[in-house]
Amino acid sequence: MSRTVEILERLIAFPTVSKDSNLDLIHFVQDLLQSAGFAVVRIPSPCGQKAGLFARLGPELGGVCLSAHTDVVPIDGQEWPSDPFTLTQHRDRLHGRGVTDMKGFLASALAMAERAARAPLTEPLSLAISYDEEIGCVGIRQMMPTLAPLLGSPRAVIVGEPTSMQVATGHKGKVALKVTCHGEAGHSALAPDFTNALHVASTFIDEVRALQVRLAGGATDLAYSIPYSTVHIGRMSGGRALNIVPDSAELEMEFRHLAQTPASEILSELNEIAQRVGTAFGNPNAAEITQTNAYYGLDTSVDDPVVSWASQMANSKETTKVAFGTEAGFFAAEGIPTVVIGPGDMARDGHKADEGVDLSELAACDAMMDRILTDLSA
Template sequence: MTIDRVSEILEKLVAFQTISSASNLDLVDWVQTLLTQAGFSVARLPSACGAKAGLLARFGGGAGGVLLSAHTDVVPVEGQAWSRDPFKLARLDDRLYGRGATDMKGFVACVLAHGESLRAHAPDRPVMIALSFDEEVGCRGIPQMIDRIIPFLGRPDLCIVGEPTLMRPAIGHKGKASYHAVCRGTPGHSAMAPKFQNALHLAADLIMALRAEQARLIADGARDGDCEPPFSTVHAGIMQGGKALNIVPDRADVDFEIRHLAAERPADILENIRAGLPDGIEIIETGAYPGLDTDPKDPALRPVMDVLAAPLKLAFGTEAGFFSRLGIPTIVCGPGTMDDGHQPDESIAIDQLVACLGFLKRVTSS
């Protein structure tokens, strides 16, 4: 298990163009073969559409163990000013460049390289791997897999989700729920505008309700000083409506989200938003993932806390809350920083991959 092998694996992973809008099956095929040859028991979990798949793998017998979790999809490169081929790994000085190098194929490469070494240095406890799909579009893949985790892998003592944290253990982040609102009015000539229901006016009412709820959350909502910002947030990202200036619009659409602290439920926040709205607005949930709030004093985290820096909480969301909901003590910890993720010329420092390899060796052997 060397950094050269990690680089070889990462080069292969980056070459698979697993943008969320595309299939990841070629990558899954390759990883399945690698893990099977390394002595893992492997289960392939097709997506509902059949164009993608997740993967579960286990090495070793007995109870407990460590589960290493990652997603296989990456964000698009269109519209970004890359100075090199984003799907061909390149090394410059002490960094490796390529789409997904940081988020989060660098971690996957470390996990696979470590997995190949287990036959020669068998761990005392099982080592498990979960690779998902469609994380970058709202954690839509892991809900299709989560019910198979424990039946196939067993119940691990600890789950590590390898999103980039500069190898610091993250014990919490906000949950998120996203919504699409359809505001329905009645069309008519703008010369008689007051006689008709203007869908854009309904959308404006919704926007004002979102702003009012945000003000309430800032003033009276729950607080977590380890999060930034330290309160739940409400955000409208897209509003569309209207076809011509002289026609009263009969439809407007608004997409918005709630990012909530562990102490608050998005359903309660949404109810506050709905309370003052007029008729004619339909709100549909389009996606959600739970937050993470792990007790840093949980004994299961001791192997992690003994070798890493002080824990932190993240501003971005991950799949970790799904594993936590199963009762598995879960942290987020991986190489690189999200400051480099999703960017043109995405890259990761080689010393971060070295640190990740050493961490995996320690945490799976303790």
Template sequence: MLTAVEALLSRLIGFATTPDRSNRDLIDWVEEFLTGAGFAVTRIAARGEDKAGLLARFGEGTGGTLLSAHSDVVPVTGQSWSSDPFTLTRRGDRLQGRGATDMKGFLACVLALAATLRETPPTTPVMIALSWDEEIGCRGIPQMIDHVIPVLGRPALCLVGEPTGMRPAIGHKGKASYHAICRGEAGHSSLAPRFANALHLAADLIAALRAEQARLIAEGAQDADDDIPCSTVHAGKMQGGVALNIVPDRAEVEFEIRHLAAETPGDILARIKARLPQGIDIAPTGAYPGLSSDPRDPALARLIALLPDPTPIKVSYGTEAGYFAGLGIPTLVCGPGEMERDGHQPDESIALDQLALCARVLDRLVRA
């Protein structure tokens, strides 16, 4: 099985599916592969762009297992790689290439399993969801999620294979992102006090974000199982101004809220807005739900029992898992590789033993 996984991972990494490119070549290839393996495959086209996702099912009956992955990878621009990032390279006991860990390694394991099902059918259906643009805010899965149950039926379990070192992750924070436009007045800098400076408004916004973060640390909801136990607020981009001697009339700030299940981004944003002066317009740009699963759920407990380390964890990054959980499907995040070591890093790689473990767990899961 591991030989098949490596060959499939090599093929998948050869598709440079960064968010600025179409993922159609990969989707075409996976669709043909799964159709040849006996799956019924449904393509979901993205609205307004040349991208797509897949929903696939093998087997009859009710229940079954849904295996979820995303097709996109983060860019390599500005990173120093020791080899071509879109060619799989073996480095001792590791396989190197963009997406090896996040998350084409899991997808390769899923496809290797899929190729065996016709010869030795599973006891319940096996389903696959493959999305696009997860890395830029889970933009694909919202367009797919309403099709999942009508197309596939209701699975007993959803496994989202983001890298956890094959440990069972039962939760993560939700996220909401925003774009703020700060509107000032253009004027000569020698008369600066007469004009509203848009960059000063942007600084006021960032000060409000920092104040709310301090409040969340001191007074907000807490979850000791999270790496950062409170909800977080983060400003990622600020830009404005055209010349030193011109008072800027426009500045922009992009920021995010990553929130615990006990808090809503709307309440956090309302407190931030209450601190702001006039002249700042804030618009949402994206969001995805958090995840909070019960490891005692029988479907999840069955999967957890297959893992070498069954201790439930929570992860700091976001995933598509909350969308499946929102359908009432018991959902767990568990996949090969270590996000902290390799996620989004140059020379991203994955250990062969992680892939082997994942392949064994998936096989036992669908044939139990």
């Protein structure tokens, strides 16, 4: 495991917060993979300040693809006992921004990639490495037009998000929305004569809360800690001054939906809410909904052969589903059998100060990589 920790130390030292460039890390990873004999394709972001990679070693048909993202969440407002971008060890845990989410998995995959250079591969090993996952899987969506034909038809994709090394077969899909609420500006002394955009917004919020109650009583999947689809309003803004009736307000919201509850179904209900709110305020356009982002859910059947194979590779008898989103749905949408497996516990460490990962889980990930390498060399 020493090589994995050595690579992880290098990865943590790159402060790849989503708002910043990841190119220095990409240079390092590209050099490592090319030195190991991989054919590497760099996939630049539209802005040119970031990039992803696709790398392949071995024959063309079948094989396994390991997927990881390079960006991490900010450290702003968090109190760390040491430099977040310097890997530190305390007893049986490693600490640093991204060790769990998800540079620990990436380090293990890269260390295995070096070992693969000396293995008699009978099937290909590939790595898909992305950017801007933490802001809503933006990078993988931008990469897919180039990445999809490069992927070929691997028999499995493993997305290395933290699952405590259990095999995760699903997560909810997500749609992010902006709701623009319209009112009429006027003097606050005459407030009843004007439509207050914040009142429009609050009425919309009340309707969304009622929608959540309906969703909680509808379709369920007990594999999730919250077994139903959810709606959430995370931000509200509006108004210019205390003595001016607000003529506009804005809500930022999302919904996370089960596989059996299509995104279109919840979006239709939200549009109906907007129509009702508009009618109540005498303006059909009083609440306008705009989609700002979305990513696929994942719903791999436990009966799919990829699940039994992944369970053998991870030495894990149980499957799970995770509350957070991943890039896995984008690979599944290409028809590739996909699961999520990685070291670390998102609830314990994800996005938190002093983020850590147990050395035992990193060792378990390395052991999984060895089994995969043996499988690809059979």
